[in-house]
Amino acid sequence: xxxxxGVDIGNSGLRVAELDLVAGDLGExxxxxxxxxxxxxxxxxxxxxxxxxxxxAGWVERLKRFAQPYAASETxxxxxxxxxxxxxxxxxxxxxxxxxxxxxxxxxxxxxxDVQFPERVGIDRLLAALAALxxxxxxxxxxxxxxxxxxxxxVTEARFDSELLTDxxxxxxxxxIVPGVPMMLRLLGKAADxxxxxxxxxLIGLPSLPGKNTEEAMKCGAASALVGxxxxxxxxxxDTRGHGTPVILSGGxxxxxxxxxxxxxxxxxHLVHRGLLRLAERQQP
Numbered sequence: 001x002x003x004x005x006g007v008d009i010g011n012s013g014l015r016v017a018e019l020d021l022v023a024g025d026l027g028e029x030x031x032x033x034x035x036x037x038x039x040x041x042x043x044x045x046x047x048x049x050x051x052x053x054x055x056x057a058g059w060v061e062r063l064k065r066f067a068q069p070y071a072a073s074e075t076x077x078x079x080x081x082x083x084x085x086x087x088x089x090x091x092x093x094x095x096x097x098x099x100x101x102x103x104x105x106x107x108x109x110x111x112x113x114d115v116q117f118p119e120r121v122g123i124d125r126l127l128a129a130l131a132a133l134x135x136x137x138x139x140x141x142x143x144x145x146x147x148x149x150x151x152x153x154x155v156t157e158a159r160f161d162s163e164l165l166t167d168x169x170x171x172x173x174x175x176x177i178v179p180g181v182p183m184m185l186r187l188l189g190k191a192a193d194x195x196x197x198x199x200x201x202x203l204i205g206l207p208s209l210p211g212k213n214t215e216e217a218m219k220c221g222a223a224s225a226l227v228g229x230x231x232x233x234x235x236x237x238x239d240t241r242g243h244g245t246p247v248i249l250s251g252g253x254x255x256x257x258x259x260x261x262x263x264x265x266x267x268x269x270h271l272v273h274r275g276l277l278r279l280a281e282r283q284q285p
Contacts, residue, residue, distance in 0.1 A: 077102070
């Protein structure tokens with residue numbers, strides 16, 4: 001059986017995992033985190049945690065070590081990317097080893113993408129929507145991806161078009177995009193001369209109130225803005241679509257959000273990779 005590696009290139013890092021078609025699940029995963037050149041000290045690339053600039057080919061060595069066991073087999077790479085700089089580095093490496101590569105677009109997915117410009121929607125949002133269908137039979141449902149940017153999207157029943165004979169499993173209707181906590185903290189530091197630029201890597205849950213210094217106050221505000229904004233968006237969806245509309249929650253900031261969101265709520269990690277797994281399954285004869 002053909003083997004697949006799924007790559008998710010996001011704004012906070014790159015994740016690659018085996019898409020195990022036999023087990024119907026994700027295999028071992030490699031995580032590579034980005035840093036930011038405009039931050040110094042432990043917030044930048046020089047802290048205890050190894051992080052890379054997205055355009056720095058140094059991270060490819062870690063990828064090579066991870067992918068080495070797959071080199072002798074027929075392996076296809078399925079790529080979801082929302083960062084062109086990191087994608088260019090990855091693509092150069094995959095070209096050098098003559099790998100079979102598919103850069104996933106909305107046209108590859110069994111979804112009706114009901115927005116003005118389908119080609120501009122982040123492919124990670126669409127893959128997360130596809131994966132969310134596995135965890136709830138309800139339509140509509142709300143899909144929350146809590147990463148560097150937080151997306152709160154609506155998925156409904158697909159419309160049957162007798163002319164197109166579409167095989168769409170559901171309809172992606174768009175949603176809202178909210179800055180995540182790390183992004184908010186960086187933007188506060190850039191926009192206000194007296195505020196520092198902070199990293200949220202060590203921030204778990206909601207900080208206690210009141211913040212006793214500027215850094216604590218910024219973290220309190222950013223974390224609470226995230227929780228309040230996402231909860232408000234979910235309430236607005238449920239006011240019009242029904243208060244039993246389920247939420248599928250994923251992403252690194254999910255631990256901050258999940259205690260404060262009303263049920264029905266399903267927390268499921270790695271939705272983008274699970275969407276890539278569903279796509280790989282559909283490509284098997």
